[in-house]
Amino acid sequence: MSHATTDTRRQYWELEPHHHPEGASTSLGFWVYLMSDCLMFAVLFAVYGVLGTSFAAGPGPKDLFDLELVAVNTAMLLLSSITFGFAMLAMGKGDQRGTLRWLAVTLFFGLCFLGIELYEFHHLIHIGAGPQRSGFLSAFFTLVGTHGLHVTFGSIWLVTLMVQITRTGLIPANQRRMVCLSMFWHFLDVIWIGVFTFVYLLGMI
Amino acid sequence: MSAEHAHAHHDDHGHDHGSYSSYIKGFLLSVILTAIPFGLVMAGGFESRALTAVTVIGFAVVQILVHMVYFLHMNGKQEEGWTMLSTIFTVVVVVILLAGSLWVMYHMNTNMMPQMDHELMQGFGS
Numbered sequence: 001m002s003h004a005t006t007d008t009r010r011q012y013w014e015l016e017p018h019h020h021p022e023g024a025s026t027s028l029g030f031w032v033y034l035m036s037d038c039l040m041f042a043v044l045f046a047v048y049g050v051l052g053t054s055f056a057a058g059p060g061p062k063d064l065f066d067l068e069l070v071a072v073n074t075a076m077l078l079l080s081s082i083t084f085g086f087a088m089l090a091m092g093k094g095d096q097r098g099t100l101r102w103l104a105v106t107l108f109f110g111l112c113f114l115g116i117e118l119y120e121f122h123h124l125i126h127i128g129a130g131p132q133r134s135g136f137l138s139a140f141f142t143l144v145g146t147h148g149l150h151v152t153f154g155s156i157w158l159v160t161l162m163v164q165i166t167r168t169g170l171i172p173a174n175q176r177r178m179v180c181l182s183m184f185w186h187f188l189d190v191i192w193i194g195v196f197t198f199v200y201l202l203g204m205i
Numbered sequence: 206m207s208a209e210h211a212h213a214h215h216d217d218h219g220h221d222h223g224s225y226s227s228y229i230k231g232f233l234l235s236v237i238l239t240a241i242p243f244g245l246v247m248a249g250g251f252e253s254r255a256l257t258a259v260t261v262i263g264f265a266v267v268q269i270l271v272h273m274v275y276f277l278h279m280n281g282k283q284e285e286g287w288t289m290l291s292t293i294f295t296v297v298v299v300v301i302l303l304a305g306s307l308w309v310m311y312h313m314n315t316n317m318m319p320q321m322d323h324e325l326m327q328g329f330g331s
Contacts, residue, residue, distance in 0.1 A: 028284040028291075035295040042299040046306035071243050078235055081276055085228040186276040190269055196239075197265035201246045205257050 023176045030180045034187045037150075041191050044143040045198060052203070054135030061136075061203030064129055066120075070200045073116045074192065077151075080109035081189045088182050096170050099178075103162050106185070110155045117148050140199065147195055150188050157181055223278055231275025238268040 083105040090098030121141070124130065131141035161181060165174050242261040250257035273279040273292075281289050 025284075028287055031284075031288050032291055035291050038295050039298060039302075042302050046303050049303065049307050050310040067243065067247055071239075074239055074243075078232070078239065081235075081272075082228055082232040085223065085231075085276060086225075089223070089225060089228070183277060186272060189276070190272050193239075193265050193268050193272070197242070197261055201242055201261045202258055204246050205250050205254050205261070 023172070026176050027179055027183070030183055034183060037187070038191075041143075041146070041194070044139075044146055045194060048139040048143045048199065051135035051139040052199075056134035056136075058134040058137070059129050061200070064124060065200055065204060067200060067204055069116060069120060070196055073113055073120075074196055076109045076113040076116065077189050077192050080106045080113065081186055083109060084182050084185050088178065091170055091175060091178055094170060096165065099170065100162055100165060103158060103165075107155060107158050107162075110151055110158065110185075114148060114151055114155070117144070117151075121145070144195060144199065147188065147191055150184075150191075154181070154184055154188060157184070223275070227275050231271055234271045234275070235268055238264050238271065 083102050087099050087102035087106060090102055121144075124137075129137055131138045158181065161174070161177055164177070168174060242264045245251075245257065245260065251260070279289065279292065283289065
């Protein structure tokens with residue numbers, strides 16, 4: 001008899017599906033989206049790797065890039081990453097004002113990054129090193145521009161979320177959106193590590 | 206036993222927002238791991254260009270891992286390991302894609318452009 005009870009316990013199966021709260025799988029789904037985005041960036045990195053030395057007798061990385069400007073840009077993105085982290089911590093404590101304040105700081109650093117990048121692009125196009133100049137510059141503008149476009153849309157999302165939090169507070173739906181945007185924002189910082197390493201630093205060696 | 210399991214299961218789903226100390230630690234590590242390669246390249250790098258390149262790429266890989274752990278809170282337990290699994294899958298695909306593209310195109314360039322092949326050209330001439 002005791003033998004039978006052990007057997008029953010061993011053959012215990014969970015037939016009912018897990019009861020997940022609404023949106024429980026959102027973060028995994030969003031992560032899978034980020035991974036597909038990562039593949040897209042990988043293709044652009046491969047394009048840059050293949051075309052990166054096709055200068056068409058035009059200017060190369062050493063003639064064009066200013067490492068100090070890139071270092072400042074990198075600092076902006078890194079600072080925006082940690083301030084978003086602080087926004088997440090403030091959200092964890094239920095501090096709505098703190099969350100909004102840190103999001104505003106994050107937005108400021110994000111816009112600084114975009115401003116510096118636009119200045120760099122404008123400067124390059126102004127001196128005749130636009131995307132049509134050579135294969136190297138086409139690949140450069142595509143790769144760095146796509147990253148910049150991601151930061152732009154991240155900033156728009158950030159503003160949208162700040163409006164939503166102001167209107168409805170830190171409700172679960174807004175918290176879920178914050179988790180997604182934080183993953184998006186940190187992911188863009190990870191991609192930027194690849195950009196400044198493979199495009200700027202390796203180009204200047 | 207099943208109750209215990211269910212409890213652990215729910216904990217795994219809780220979003221880990223990290224702590225101040227972990228964010229600061231990640232930030233400081235990132236600053237160091239960014240400053241060293243920038244400083245190295247700005248100072249002119251090592252005598253061997255290949256060594257400089259490998260060092261810079263090494264720092265980038267470590268910094269990506271730091272970001273994954275301290276900012277994205279990656280660990281093997283999140284979403285019952287599916288986050289980690291999808292990441293590993295992506296990394297494998299990215300490595301194949303990058304290494305394959307560069308390898309193939311490098312050989313295309315060296316083997317298929319006759320004007321680049323000076324020895325062969327001289328052979329035709331004589």
